[in-house]
Each structure stands twice: as C-alpha cells, then as structure tokens.
Amino acid sequence: MKNILIVFLLFFNLSLLQAQHKTETIVEIDLNGIQEHALNVKVSAPKDQKTLEFVIPDIVPGTYMTLKYVDYFKKVRALDINGQEAEVKRKKNVFYISAQAPIDFLAYTVVDATSKRGIVGKPSVVEGTVFTPQSALINFNMLNGYFEGFEKTPFKVVVKKPSGFYGATSMKKLEESDQKDVLYAENYFGLIDQPVLYAVPDTASFVVGGQKCIVAVHNEKKTETAPKIKEVIEDVMHQVNNFSGVTSQEDYYFLIYEIDEARLKGMFKYMGTGSALEHRQSSVYYNTVLTERQYSYMYDHVSCHEYFHTITPLELHSEKIKQFNYRTPDMSRHTWFYEGFTDYFAMRTLNQSYTDEIALANSMSYGIATSQKRHKQSMIESSQDIIRKKNVFSFISKLKDLMAFYEKGAMIAFCLDLKIMERSNGEKRLIDVVLEIQKDYKGRYFRDEDFVNVLRDYTYAGFGDFYKQYIEGTATPNMQNYCDKLGWKYYPEGEKIPRYGNFYVKKDHENDKYTVTYTKGKNTLGLKKGDQILAINGVKAKEFYKDPKNEYYKMSFPKLGDSMVIQVQRKGEKIMLDGEAVLTKLKYARMKVLENPTEDQMKYKSYFFKHLKNVVEM
Structure with missing residues (x-):
C-alpha cells in the first residue's frame, strides 16, 4: 500500500509539472527588429485551446486612469497548429480568438508610448514603453496581455537583443548571453511588476543595510550618467535606512529613462516627464535629459517616495x-x-x-x-x-x-x-x-x-x-x-507679517555669489533682479549665509521695525541699500519655526x- 501511494504521488507530481509546463505563456521579441518605435511580438497559446480571450489590461497598479493600452497593439493575428488563420475579434480591451484546430500562437506589433501625442487617455512612459534601435524600456502591460484563465501560470519572455545590450530588471533570468535573454515570472502580476530596461549598460550600484541597489540609466544624448545619479540615490537610501531601518535581501533596481527633448512634440510634450512608478523590487523614472545640477532636485524626493511604496x-x-x-x-x-x-x-x-x-x-x-x-x-x-x-x-x-x-x-x-x-x-x-x-x-x-x-x-x-x-x-x-x-507658527496667504518685501536670493556658496533672481512688487530694501549681494549689516555675504538662521530670522522673518543695510553690486557699481521691516500681506502661506x-x-x-x-x- 505504501509503495502504491509513493508511485501515485510521483505520478501526480510529474503530471502537475507537465501541466504547468504546458500552460506557461511564452513571449518572444527581437529588439534587433525595432523600426519606427514599433516591435513585433509572438505569444504562444495554451495547449489544446480552440477559443481564447487575450486580455490587455485597462489599468495597472499604481495608476489612476483607465488607458487604452490595447490601442497600441496593431496587426493582431493568430494561427492554429495547422498553420491556418484563426478568427480574431476585438471588443474593448479583449481579443477573442477562435479556430477550427487548437490555437498555436498570437502575433502582433506594439507601438511605444511616445508614438502618440495628447494628454487624455495617453499612457506615460513610466507605465508604458519606449522602443528605439539604441534602447527598449518595457512595461509588460504594453507588450503583452494574458489569456483569460491562465494569468496565474508562469510567463517566459525570450528576448533577442543587439550585441552588448544589457537588460536591467529584477526579473529572474533563466538564460543570459550576449545576444539572448530568457526572463521568467511566476504569473502575470509578477510579469508586469518587473519592468526591464534594455540598452548598452550605463549602471552603478551600492549596498545599504545589506540590500544591493542598482541604478540603470538610458540617456538618449550621453552615456555614463548612472554614477552621478547613483550618488544622489545612494544618499537618499542611507537616509531611508536611518529613518526607518527598512532593508531587504532582494536587489532593488532604479530604472531611469531620459529622453532627448528634441523628440517631444506638441502642446503637451512634457506631460509625464518627471514621473515615476513603483514596483516591488524596482521603480521606473522618466525625464528629459538632465544636467548634473538637476539630479538631486529631480531624483531625491521621488526615489524616496517610490521606494517607500515597497x-x-x-x-x-x-x-x-x-x-x-x-x-x-x-x-x-x-x-x-x-x-x-x-x-x-x-x-x-x-x-x-x-x-x-x-x-x-x-x-x-x-x-x-x-x-x-x-x-x-x-x-x-x-x-x-x-x-x-x-x-x-x-x-x-x-x-x-x-x-x-x-x-x-x-x-x-x-x-x-x-x-x-x-x-x-x-x-x-x-x-x-x-x-x-x-x-x-x-x-x-x-x-x-x-x-x-x-x-x-x-x-x-x-x-x-x-x-x-x-x-x-x-x-x-x-x-x-x-x-x-513643535513651536511652528502657520501664516496663511493674505495675512500681514513684518517683511522687507518679496524677493529671492540664489546662493552659490562654491563661487561666493549671492544673486537676487526674483522680486515681486516693492521691497523696502530697494533690491532689484540681478543685484549681487556683497554684504549684509556689515557682514560679508558668504559669512552671513553660512548660518541658515541668519537668512531665516533676520531676512525672511524679521521683527516689526528691524532694519537692514545691504551692499550690492548693480551693473558694475557698488551701492548701499537700506530698509525697514513693515507689515506686508503674504502672497503665499508661510510656516515660521519659532526662535525660542x-x-x-x-x-x-x-x-x-x-x-x-x-x-x-x-
């Protein structure tokens, strides 16, 4: 009896493995064949099925608008195991397939998210795709759907790629060579939760709290940008670890696509730039090509936010x-x-x-x-x-x-x-x-x-x-x-508080330059846009601005009746300005951290x- 039971269990497990193998969905793409932001896709059908529903998501986790991803799927056709064309009908976001013999595969072309203009109903790149001969950013909800009833079975993606391309992704790689990768996800959710960025590698990595973080970038105008962006994100991740103690043994990928601004067209061409989308082991970022000075501003808060979504x-x-x-x-x-x-x-x-x-x-x-x-x-x-x-x-x-x-x-x-x-x-x-x-x-x-x-x-x-x-x-x-x-005082817009007026000073500590870059209405000091501040109340500007509290309490939140003397250089001439803090209506709400x-x-x-x-x- 015991032996019979063992044989039965072995047979059952073997049958289960065979069934799983039969129902895995295989997706095949060739990045060498990208033309005009379009990519050909072949998807194997589950065995012995004469009718199937191929579902393209209307929405994916982390987004808040139903988008017609299905509109980016073109020339959809299916063949049965005898090589005969199957009937394919689309209704909303589902392709209904029927054939006389079991269906063999589905083939179609997908165009990328940059190929359409507009604002409403258009997916952003962070949830979509970009296809060029030099790169491919793939979110799989815009590459392939799932066959209804088989979304919980494994997905295997066979990727042919140009020599030298690297696929940055958290997805498991069953095979990786110079010209071919085989990616594996346990189910459809696992597939769309693990985007991939293919390009000549521009990557950098670091470890925080035992977790390896990989920064992978494709910049359409220049290379070797990852190390500089990595400096910003590494600092952020150390702060995340200090604040929360959160860590993981799983690698985490920051996938960044910076598009050439010249490629963007139309009134809403910048729509979607600066956006990001979270995944369990990665996040995707989309921007125009940035300068090094912009990296901190563009990537510190957003990378922190997306990581906390884990x-x-x-x-x-x-x-x-x-x-x-x-x-x-x-x-x-x-x-x-x-x-x-x-x-x-x-x-x-x-x-x-x-x-x-x-x-x-x-x-x-x-x-x-x-x-x-x-x-x-x-x-x-x-x-x-x-x-x-x-x-x-x-x-x-x-x-x-x-x-x-x-x-x-x-x-x-x-x-x-x-x-x-x-x-x-x-x-x-x-x-x-x-x-x-x-x-x-x-x-x-x-x-x-x-x-x-x-x-x-x-x-x-x-x-x-x-x-x-x-x-x-x-x-x-x-x-x-x-x-x-906390000792904070909130002043709503329109409230009157003592001020010298509305102006902004851009501080370049490295080059010892302090420039008035904005003024609004009258200011009691007589500052003008373009003025270079040299000294404040007899203290050199560099020394004054070294302590943030000086600017905060003496310039931004003075007491009623306080006065200030400022030496500026204006059009090559050094002049002295002075003024007194008066009650001024706030154009924007302010929060003051009380001094005592x-x-x-x-x-x-x-x-x-x-x-x-x-x-x-x-």
Whole structure:
C-alpha cells in the first residue's frame, strides 16, 4: 500500500509539472527588429485551446486612469497548429480568438508610448514603453496581455537583443548571453511588476543595510550618467535606512529613462516627464535629459517616495490590490493612505534632523495651504472614485483629487505621527506603527472596509473619531494646533507679517555669489533682479549665509521695525541699500519655526527629530 501511494504521488507530481509546463505563456521579441518605435511580438497559446480571450489590461497598479493600452497593439493575428488563420475579434480591451484546430500562437506589433501625442487617455512612459534601435524600456502591460484563465501560470519572455545590450530588471533570468535573454515570472502580476530596461549598460550600484541597489540609466544624448545619479540615490537610501531601518535581501533596481527633448512634440510634450512608478523590487523614472545640477532636485524626493511604496501598497494592502482587476477597475478606499503616508515618510526621511526643520516646516506649509484650497470631500469616497474618465474635465478633476491624497494624506500622517509620539513619550512613531502592521499582515491582506479598525488597534482607542471626521468626512484637521506642539507658527496667504518685501536670493556658496533672481512688487530694501549681494549689516555675504538662521530670522522673518543695510553690486557699481521691516500681506502661506521654543515644544522636537532605528526585514 505504501509503495502504491509513493508511485501515485510521483505520478501526480510529474503530471502537475507537465501541466504547468504546458500552460506557461511564452513571449518572444527581437529588439534587433525595432523600426519606427514599433516591435513585433509572438505569444504562444495554451495547449489544446480552440477559443481564447487575450486580455490587455485597462489599468495597472499604481495608476489612476483607465488607458487604452490595447490601442497600441496593431496587426493582431493568430494561427492554429495547422498553420491556418484563426478568427480574431476585438471588443474593448479583449481579443477573442477562435479556430477550427487548437490555437498555436498570437502575433502582433506594439507601438511605444511616445508614438502618440495628447494628454487624455495617453499612457506615460513610466507605465508604458519606449522602443528605439539604441534602447527598449518595457512595461509588460504594453507588450503583452494574458489569456483569460491562465494569468496565474508562469510567463517566459525570450528576448533577442543587439550585441552588448544589457537588460536591467529584477526579473529572474533563466538564460543570459550576449545576444539572448530568457526572463521568467511566476504569473502575470509578477510579469508586469518587473519592468526591464534594455540598452548598452550605463549602471552603478551600492549596498545599504545589506540590500544591493542598482541604478540603470538610458540617456538618449550621453552615456555614463548612472554614477552621478547613483550618488544622489545612494544618499537618499542611507537616509531611508536611518529613518526607518527598512532593508531587504532582494536587489532593488532604479530604472531611469531620459529622453532627448528634441523628440517631444506638441502642446503637451512634457506631460509625464518627471514621473515615476513603483514596483516591488524596482521603480521606473522618466525625464528629459538632465544636467548634473538637476539630479538631486529631480531624483531625491521621488526615489524616496517610490521606494517607500515597497511598504505600502506593495506589501501592506487590501484585497483590492491583492486581487487587482485588470479588466474592470475596482479601486481601494485607501489611496489616501497609500499615497499620503508614503509621501509623508519621504518628506520626513529627507528632513530628519534639527538642521532640516525649516525645510520640513516649509513643506508642511505648502501642503496645508494647497489642501485647504481644494474642494472639500471625503478621502474615502474620492479614493474609490479616483479613476479618471477620458475627457479633459474629468482628467483635471481627478488629478486634483490625487494631489489631495498627497497633501491632506500627508497632513493626516503628520497629525497621527505627533499623536503616537505623544502617547508613547517619543518611543514610537507612525513609521514604526505602519511597519508593525506590515509585519503582522505579511503574506496576507486586510479587508478594505476594515482598515479603520486595523489602524485603531495599532494606534489609539480614539482613532475612530479622527477617522470619521477627517478621512471618512470632509473636515481638515486644525493644523495650527499640531504645529504649536513643535513651536511652528502657520501664516496663511493674505495675512500681514513684518517683511522687507518679496524677493529671492540664489546662493552659490562654491563661487561666493549671492544673486537676487526674483522680486515681486516693492521691497523696502530697494533690491532689484540681478543685484549681487556683497554684504549684509556689515557682514560679508558668504559669512552671513553660512548660518541658515541668519537668512531665516533676520531676512525672511524679521521683527516689526528691524532694519537692514545691504551692499550690492548693480551693473558694475557698488551701492548701499537700506530698509525697514513693515507689515506686508503674504502672497503665499508661510510656516515660521519659532526662535525660542518652550520647554514643552522642545520635548516634542526631541520626539520628532530623534531616530529609533531597528532593522526591518522586508
């Protein structure tokens, strides 16, 4: 009996392996054949199927608009095992295939995301494709779909490539040679979650907290840009590790495509540049060709934000993400959490210390001001209804809703962070709570409608009231009450405060140049655009600006009646200017970090700006 059972189990396992082998989907592409931003694709059909539905996603995780990816699939045809043409009919985003004999394969051409102009209904490159003879950026939702009923079976991608090309991707490579790769994903979600960038390698790598990070770049105008961008991202990742302790044993890829600006056409040609999209082990970035000076500005916050998405929603999420519907969008109630908390963590990561406090306060003032101007609505309702329709009015409306998730969502996170620190005497922060939830829910998901209970259980008993008022409801927290705890004073747009006027000084410390680059209306000092500041109150400009507090408290937030004497060089002539701080109406909201905080405020500052890093395996 025992022997019979063993034989049966061996037979069963062998049959299972054969069945899996038979149902794997094989995709074949040849990058040598790219012409006019188009690529030919061949997809094997599951065995013994005379009718099939080939589904092209209407939407993918991390995006908030149904897009006709299917419109980029051209000349779709299918053959049966006898070489006869099968009937192919398209309805919406599905190709219906039927044949007299079992279907052998599907063949078609895909054009890339840069081949169409416009703004509405057009996919961005970060979720799409770019095909040139020198490169191929592939998000697989715009390269191949899945056969209905077989989306959970393995996918194998056979890639023929020009000699010298390297495919940067987190996807497993079953085979890798100079002119051919074979990529492998366990299922369709695993396939579209692992984009690939093919080009002559321009890469750089580093290790943080035991995790290897690879920066892969294709710049259409120059090479060897990865090492410089890597410097920016490596610094960011060290700050991520210092703030959160998050680390992983899996490699993580930053895939960056910088397009030649001359290739962009039309009124909305820059639409999508500066964008990024997260994946579990990688993120994709799309920009025009940048200068080295722009790298920090363009890649520090966005790379930090995308990496924090590895916490939520990529790991911590509801069934709406786990069981993502590619055919008919069914959005989660908690986009405000996925985007707002993530952006708050990025903001906090890049402004962790006392020296960064002013920058953090400025970021919060912007978020408060813009969120208060937006249409008041429930974060829950707008999350569920975030999908944009294919018209300009819906596009703009939903874009505003999405921005509210980043702004009001980040404010909600800020308030909760302070509440959690207050209740734990600074021993626990919001990031610690979210990581604790993530750990407890590893490998499973929470029910969308139960998330309020999850947050209440991990935060504090009264959270339900906060949730009902500010997340489910339309109210906005009284931010000044929270800012007071840190010794911050918020001044809304239109309020009058002592100022010398509206002007901006660009500081080039390396070359000792301090230039007035902007003035608005009258300023009491008489500064003009182009003035080179030489000295302030008898102190050389370099020494004055060396201490950020000088500019902040003496120039940006003076006391009523304070005066200032400035020596400038204007058109080759050195002149002296002076003026007095007067009450001036603010054109933009401002946040002031008070110069002399109270003992209680210093206590909250010590909570807020100290780190309790514990390594968190993801």
